Amino acid sequence: MxxxxxxxxxxxxxxxxxxxxxxxxxxxxxxxxxxxxxxxxxxxxxxxxxxxxxxxxxxxxxxxxxxxxxxxxxxxxxxxxxxxxxxxxxxxxxxxxxxxxxxxxxxxxxxxxxxxxxxxxxxxxxxxxxxxxxxxxxxxxxxxxxxxxxxxxxxxxxxxxxxxxxxxxxxxxxxxxxxxxxxxxxxxxxxxxxxxxxxxxxxxxEGRFSGPEADFGRTLTVPGIVTEINISHPYCTEFIVKQFAAGLDEVKRQLEQMGDSLVLAPGESILKVHIHTAHPGAVLESAIAWGTLHDIKIDNMADQHRKIAETGPLNPVKAETALPPERSGLAVISVVSGDGLADIMRQMGAGIIVSGGQTMNPPVEEFMAAVHNGPAEKYIILPNNKNIVLAVAQAKKLLGDRVAVVPTVNVPQGLAALLAFDPNLDIEANVDRMTEAQATVKSGSLTIAVRDSQVDGQTVPEGAYIGVIEGSVAVWADSLTGALTALVERLAGPETGIVSLYYGAELTASEAEALASVLRERLNGVEVEVYSGGQPHYQCIISVE
Missing domain, CATH: 1.25.40.340 (DhaL domain)
Known part of the structure; x- marks a missing residue:
């Protein structure tokens, strides 16, 4: 040379x-x-x-x-x-x-x-x-x-x-x-x-351009090789920290304890983070102290791996552009368990369904992933269970003004809130409408006692059917029919016009219809509607209007 x-x-x-x-x-x-x-x-x-x-x-x-x-x-x-x-x-x-x-x-x-x-x-x-x-x-x-x-x-x-x-x-x-x-x-x-x-x-x-003409939003074919492995850190988590004001060594020390495949890309007052972790919510919670969070992306790699293992790579794939994807509009994320209830929620306007409910509380990262992988600019979340409200509140804390919460504590409240949702209104107006609508609902649920308990001075034996209103046992009976009628009579009043019965996975359509017939006889002139909810653990969810 x-x-x-x-x-x-x-x-x-x-x-x-x-x-x-x-x-x-x-x-x-x-x-x-x-x-x-x-x-x-x-x-x-x-x-x-x-x-x-x-x-x-x-x-x-x-x-x-x-x-x-x-x-x-x-x-x-x-x-x-x-x-x-x-x-x-x-x-x-x-x-x-x-x-x-x-x-x-x-x-x-x-x-x-x-x-x-x-x-x-x-x-x-x-x-x-x-x-x-x-x-x-x-x-x-x-x-x-x-x-x-x-x-x-x-x-x-x-x-x-x-x-x-x-x-x-x-x-x-x-x-x-x-x-x-x-x-x-x-x-x-x-x-x-x-x-x-x-x-x-x-x-x-040297002026030798042999590639295709520049196209920043082209369709990409993404092949893949699938191998079997136990994935202990299934969430690929990426985000940007702006106004970065922490020590890089300390950030590295914290994140190394939370996962693997850690890559830190610092810039001028900015940090790009890539990590594979089992707890993306914990990662993001730590990152709040370092600056402001932007462009959060969470992918469940275990799901991706499972789908490819079952069906093979999907080609072609329309890749996102290199810049953050454009999002627009307002949508609702609703938490529900049961295929029937999920379908009803979708038909009533829920844009995204997060699976969860009693004994099945989704973690914060599921809401994070739903928001950041969804098409809407902003979201209203309906937790539909009191045990999920705090997780949703934490997601709101992390996501800021992209998210609002209507604190529904049961499915009927969630359905009432959805009825009031208007995608043409802004997020604040919708939260007001939906909060007002869900507060007017009377609802209850029927399940089976898993242990002996005391209700109004009486012992409710394990295995009895119990009716729950606002988180407390209101009625109980030895039979499902007896508990259901007692529960509905507690909820219904002189102005009641419709009782909606969402039957769970343990009941058949004919059994549910038989229960509805009993209610129609007991509630003269009240319309009783029956829907397949498919929810576990609860034989019936009841809404009274």
């Missing part, structure tokens, strides 16, 4: 980013095919493509001309648009490059080469527990190749060529370092992604 003093400017940097993005559009499916991680965590090639798509779009639209300001814009957009573990690592590569080019309008080949060395260092530091045989092994090889070429005063195109060659040598070694790669007969997908990134930069620098 001959000494060179060639200079790289902002236009060169734009071409390199455009070339890298074009290379990923061409190669991302191949990178995906190398992925042997047991669940489709976005897929490596797709994650890196979408992350780089955010960068390419920002750089192409930027008015900046200097290489320093453009590289800073690239790093910021990468952190905001980073997808998955590999996307976060790529964002840190760009952050390191931006540090090396900070304040420069143009840079010599040696300065750009050193900036790429910074990038590799930042990428390596982003991973909490580096594992050899992964993208980091390839990154180290690239750093060594870059260092050699810079020391020999090579032109920047030659520096990239040397870095790519050194990285490819390390990439070949990855199957020997990771048994899963060797068993599958592939090299590391993330490492291959780094090679594609550098190769694309070289193509762009």
């Amino acid at each position: 001959q000494p060179s003093i060639d200079v790289i400017d902002g236009k060169d940097f734009r071409r390199m980013i455009a070339g890298a993005y074009g290379a990923f559009m061409r190669e991302h499916e191949y990178i995906n095919s190398l992925n042997v991680f047991p669940v489709p965590d976005g897929d490596t090639g797709t994650n890196m493509l979408l992350t780089l798509g955010a960068v390419a779009q920002a750089v192409s639209e930027a008015p900046d001309e200097g290489i320093g300001s453009l590289s800073r814009r690239a790093a910021d957009s990468a952190i905001m648009g980073a997808r998955g573990n590999s996307g976060v690592i790529l964002s840190q590569l760009l952050r390191g490059i931006a540090r090396g080019l900070s304040g420069k309008d143009q840079a010599t080949s040696a300065e750009v080469g050193k900036a790429f060395q910074y990038g590799v260092l930042y990428a390596y530091r982003a991973v909490s527990r580096p594992v050899e045989g992964t993208i980091l092994t390839v990154a180290k090889g690239i750093a060594k190749g870059t260092h050699r070429a810079v020391r020999e005063h090579a032109a920047f195109a030659d520096i990239l060529t040397e870095a790519i060659g050194a990285g490819r040598e390390e990439l070949k070694r990855t199957p020997e370092l990771l048994p899963a790669l060797k068993a599958a007969g592939v090299v590391d997908a993330g490492g291959q992604g780094l090679i594609v990134f550098l190769s694309g930069c070289l193509e762009g620098l």
